[in-house]
Amino acid sequence: xxxxxxxxxxxxxxxxxxxxxxxxxxxxxxKCLRFWMDNKGINKYDLSAYTAVxxxxxxxxxxxNSTARQASSERCWSGINRFFENCKKxxxxxxxxxxxxxxxxxxxxxxxxxKLSSDRKRITFTDRKGIGSVKLIGTYDLHFYQIEQIQRVRxxxxxxxxxxxxxxxxxxxxxLQPTGKAIxxxxxxxxxxxxxxxxxxxxxxxxxxxxxxxxxxxxxxxKKVKGSNNREKAIDRxxxxxxxxxxxxxxxxxxxxxxxxxxxxxxxxxxxxxxNMVKNHHLAKSISDAAWSQFRExxxxxxxxxxxIAIAVPPHFTSQNCSGCGQVVKKSxxxxxxxxxxxxxxxxxxxxAINILIKALRLLGYISNTVGQxxxxxxxxxxxxxxxxxxxxxxxxxxxxxxxx
Numbered sequence: 001x002x003x004x005x006x007x008x009x010x011x012x013x014x015x016x017x018x019x020x021x022x023x024x025x026x027x028x029x030x031k032c033l034r035f036w037m038d039n040k041g042i043n044k045y046d047l048s049a050y051t052a053v054x055x056x057x058x059x060x061x062x063x064x065n066s067t068a069r070q071a072s073s074e075r076c077w078s079g080i081n082r083f084f085e086n087c088k089k090x091x092x093x094x095x096x097x098x099x100x101x102x103x104x105x106x107x108x109x110x111x112x113x114x115k116l117s118s119d120r121k122r123i124t125f126t127d128r129k130g131i132g133s134v135k136l137i138g139t140y141d142l143h144f145y146q147i148e149q150i151q152r153v154r155x156x157x158x159x160x161x162x163x164x165x166x167x168x169x170x171x172x173x174x175x176l177q178p179t180g181k182a183i184x185x186x187x188x189x190x191x192x193x194x195x196x197x198x199x200x201x202x203x204x205x206x207x208x209x210x211x212x213x214x215x216x217x218x219x220x221x222x223k224k225v226k227g228s229n230n231r232e233k234a235i236d237r238x239x240x241x242x243x244x245x246x247x248x249x250x251x252x253x254x255x256x257x258x259x260x261x262x263x264x265x266x267x268x269x270x271x272x273x274x275x276n277m278v279k280n281h282h283l284a285k286s287i288s289d290a291a292w293s294q295f296r297e298x299x300x301x302x303x304x305x306x307x308x309i310a311i312a313v314p315p316h317f318t319s320q321n322c323s324g325c326g327q328v329v330k331k332s333x334x335x336x337x338x339x340x341x342x343x344x345x346x347x348x349x350x351x352x353a354i355n356i357l358i359k360a361l362r363l364l365g366y367i368s369n370t371v372g373q374x375x376x377x378x379x380x381x382x383x384x385x386x387x388x389x390x391x392x393x394x395x396x397x398x399x400x401x402x403x404x405x
Contacts, residue, residue, distance in 0.1 A: 001151070002170050006138035008155075008162040017130040018107075018155050018162055024064045024129075026104035028054055028072040033098055036080060044077040065113030065127035071152070075108070093276075106156045114153050116142065123153070123164060136164060145170060159239030172305050182266035184357025186318070186349045187292045189283070194349035196357045201256065206248040207289040210241060217241050249291045257298035261308050268360030269296055271312035313359040323354035
């Protein structure tokens with residue numbers, strides 16, 4: 001499944017109609033959630049049938065396409081199902097009980113309710129919301145795919161305009177020649193990551209660099225009179241600044257993840273509990289700015305696309321254990337050099353990256369727990385001892401061990 005995004009160009013009345021469709025979708029989603037809360041034993045099929053009842057009760061809900069109403073109920077059920085899964089897994093803390101939406105920014109259509117023009121440059125929405133025909137602005141060519149391959153069409157509202165996303169069912173895998181290399185990545189705040197070869201990538205700190213501009217924009221918002229046009233303009237400028245930071249962060253994560261996956265056959269990272277780590281109020285902003293979770297998700301995506309392996313391993317004792325002999329060498333966060341009695345002297349993060357790689361290889365079964373770690377480090381580069389070209393050609397099932405998005 002791939003997603004193509006285009007910017008919409010239309011009239012003011014059409015944008016207002018898109019807003020109306022989004023509000024209606026939010027209304028249906030919240031009504032389905034209330035229906036589930038009031039009736040025990042409701043499943044997703046009952047929620048889908050309930051959207052037809054809402055269409056009869058509320059004329060504005062009937063104006064929205066039936067598949068868009070069903071998509072809203074599916075969105076509601078995905079939150080409910082996630083809550084049940086968290087309860088089964090017995091994760092610590094809050095389980096994520098579904099909440100009512102206040103500011104939904106998208107509406108989703110399925111197979112009906114829209115129609116593409118013959119040149120694939122315009123899209124017409126055929127429901128009674130009055131969106132009509134709008135122009136698609138973008139560089140993607142939809143002629144490469146059949147109309148039947150488009151599974152969903154999503155309208156998204158952002159601070160800089162309205163966008164249309166096409167969810168296309170297509171094969172995204174590409175065959176690449178095995179490189180015979182494996183790498184472990186230890187993410188951090190001083191450097192974005194340090195790999196098992198000792199290479200470091202600087203942390204871009206997009207939010208920190210734009211913090212002065214964001215604070216200035218926020219002060220301008222607070223000084224304007226509530227409800228005035230000037231306040232709306234100030235909010236718009238603030239939102240655009242936040243959107244730019246978000247796009248910079250995503251662009252950095254996508255390009256870096258693609259480069260890492262294309263250069264290695266196995267990529268090992270830490271399975272960090274970022275959700276719990278941001279509870280530290282001294283580091284929460286820096287951790288959020290680093291976007292480790294986003295980087296890890298793109299690693300998984302590109303691993304599936306290029307037929308590589310991306311695996312997340314438990315982070316326990318990766319910094320404390322020696323990558324040469326396996327002994328525990330206790331050190332505080334202020335100590336940045338790993339020194340062991342066995343003679344291994346490494347940067348703290350490089351030592352952790354090597355331990356992450358060793359853990360991943362053991363989980364995948366490439367090395368046994370009895371193999372000495374000193375033998376692995378003696379190779380200089382993490383390549384020859386793996387026989388990766390032979391392993392990757394043996395069975396496609398190894399590729400499926402990579403976590404999916």
